[in-house]
Amino acid sequence: MINLKKKIFYMLFFMCCLIFLTTCFSFVIFNNNVKAIENETLNKAKMYIDNPTYMQMVNNKMYIRGWVMSDTQNIDITLYIDNKIMDTLQRNEEREDVIKAIIGYGGREKNPIPGFEKYIDISELEDKLHILRIDVKDKNSGKILTQEQILINVKKYDAKIYIDNPEYMQNNKYDMYLRGWVMSQTENVDINLYIDNNLVYTLQRNEEREDVIKAIAGYGGRKKNPIPGFEKHIDISSLKDGIHTLKIEVKNSITKEILNYETTKFNIQKNDVKMYIDNPIYMENVNNKIYIRGWVMSYVENININIYIDGKLIDTIKQRNEEREDVIKAIAGYGGREKNPIPGFEKYIDVLQLLDGTHKLKVEVVKSNTSEILTKEELIINLKKYKAKIYIDNPLYNEYKEDKLYIRGWIMADTQNIDINLYIDDNFVKKLQRNEQREDVIKAIIGYGGREKNPIPGFEDTIDISKLEGKKYKIKIEVINNETNELLCIDFVDVNLNNKQYYYGIDVSYYQGEIDWKKVKNDNIDFAILRAGFRGWGTSRKFK
Structure with missing residues (x-):
């Protein structure tokens, strides 16, 4: 009897040692494989899974969210559950928080949209723990750049929930209309509304929904769910403009067990x-x-x-x-x-x-x-009224000009040491000179040095614009103190160049006497009609 006990003892001891050695050997192999992958992929890519979290309970649909930063853009992101390919993910979410926080891995240039998110149908999985893994591979070489894995707990809940309104990414302003339904085998439920993970309200099922009772089999049917619908107007005036996450969670009000939950996103845009x-x-x-x-x-x-x-x-x-x-x-x-x-x-x-x-x-x-x-x-x-005053008489605002631009105006300044700079679209063209007596200006404008400092306040010049492109230009004239370089005053006007729509002319005859044609041209007159004589009366004395 004693020998039999010893045999049993030694046999159990041997089995325990064997299990221990096998476990250690497997761990070493696994650890070496992980290190090999880490060494091979060092600094190639970095990934993080935001959702689901470790051991999170999920039901028929699983919301996947995370990010990848990689020094190459040619990557595949593959989702596995229990080593079986479930789906391929795309980076489809801007994540400014990630770009700012993660240094290297190609930065913003290689990763303008680092985030990924997707709903995955897992309704065919059994209720138990499953291994979720995401691999990031180089498309060209097929090498794994990085991978992450976590455990998830699949549990088909005893309740079903659906959000009719708001729709995904629906725009809202100050008030949001919430509507949906819950079918549950448990009558004692709490329906909690969260926005951005903050509990906002506990809802009540307050709407008869015959369409739901007829369409949804199980979950206690009409007996347990005579009024499955809920609806409520939610005040969202305190929320900032942007995208927000809405979650409705159904709990057993006695045990506090989560029976089901559903999430969606909505957009707040208070201003149109x-x-x-x-x-x-x-x-x-x-x-x-x-x-x-x-x-x-x-x-x-x-x-x-x-x-x-x-x-x-x-x-x-x-x-x-x-x-x-x-x-x-x-x-x-x-x-x-x-x-x-x-x-x-x-x-x-x-x-x-x-x-x-x-x-x-x-x-x-x-x-x-x-x-x-x-x-x-x-x-x-x-x-701040400057120490000078300027006015542009010509060209007029939005006037059409062709090959020549006639500039005319006046400046009154309390100093004679000035430069008058002409710009077209902020490009310096030339310095203008005050070269025209303007008695009308001296009499009308009080101050700014008066006649003593401004005996000749007027300026005029003609600018060749034939080489400029036909469009609207900004004419700017600056008056600068050429000793201190201080800006004394400035004036602007817009003109349309090389796009002439109107032509201005005069008609003249003997009665106008001697005509200063140069002055006529400078006054932007395009043509003249000359009376050369009278029918039956011979030739005008002005034409030989």
Whole structure:
């Protein structure tokens, strides 16, 4: 009897040792394989699985989310469950958090969209633990660059849930209508609503849904679920614009066991309009004219852009007048190119009557039919009247010019040491000279050195523009103190060059006397009709 016990003891001891040695040997092989893969793929790629988490319970559908950073863009991302290929994933989610946090691996250049997400049907898997693995492979060589694996717990729940509204990525503003249904074998359930993992509300099944009871077999049927539907309006006014995750979780209210859950995403966009003011910038110094430039992207097509200074309406832009391809490409939504083919606006605002100092500039976008305010931007500007005053008489705003551009205007300055610089589209053209007596200006403009500093305030010149492309140009004249290089004043005007639509002419006869044709030409006169004589009366004395 004693010998039999010893035999049994030695046999059990031998079996335990054998199991221990086999386990150690397997671990060494597995560890070596992992190290081999790590050494082979060092610094090639990095991956992380955000969802599901380790040992997470999943049911018929599993939400996969994660990211891959790789120094090569030619990769395959393959999902395995229990070593069986389930699906191929695509990087389809922008993850700015990942790009900022993960250094190397090709950075933003190779990984502009590092995130992946997908719902995977696992309804055919048995209820038990399963190994989920994701491999990242080089498409060209077939080598594994990196891999991650976790355990998941598949458990077919005793409840079924469906969200009718909101639909996936639906746009919402301040209030969201929630509707759906729950069928459960357990009558004692809590239906919890989460937004971005924060518990928002506990819902009640409050809507009869005959369509659901007829369509969904099992789960307790009509007996356990006489009123399967739920609906509620949810206040989302405190949430920021952007994409949010909504989850509805069904729990056994007694045991707190999760019976099922369903997730979806929705978008909050409180405004139908987005606006930006490029110019002027905050606290910019401006003088007699403010150049306002910006853009509006809007679902609403019929809009006006109202410009206020210190609460007073100064001007209204009824048509956006500048193509802005940069804006259309950069700003997603808001009607896109279809609703906003010309999103930009620009305008010169005369502020001669305002006092020096800071002023509040406000730009409002309103519906043109109802004046409802869609959006607005405000900033502070600093008005500073310069030590000089300038005015461009010619060319007129948006005037059409062809081969020659006649420039005429005047400057009054408290210093005679000035340079007058002419620019076309910010390209320096030449320095102008004050060469025209303008008694009208000296009498009308008070201050700025008066007649003493400005005996000849007028300037005029003719610029050859025959080689410029036919389009709209910005004419700018700057007055600079040539001793201190201080900008004294500035004026702008827009002209259309090489795109002539109108020709101006005069008719002349004996009665006009001697004609200064050079002056006529400088006054932008294109042609003249000359009366050469009278029928039956001979030839005019002016023509030999």
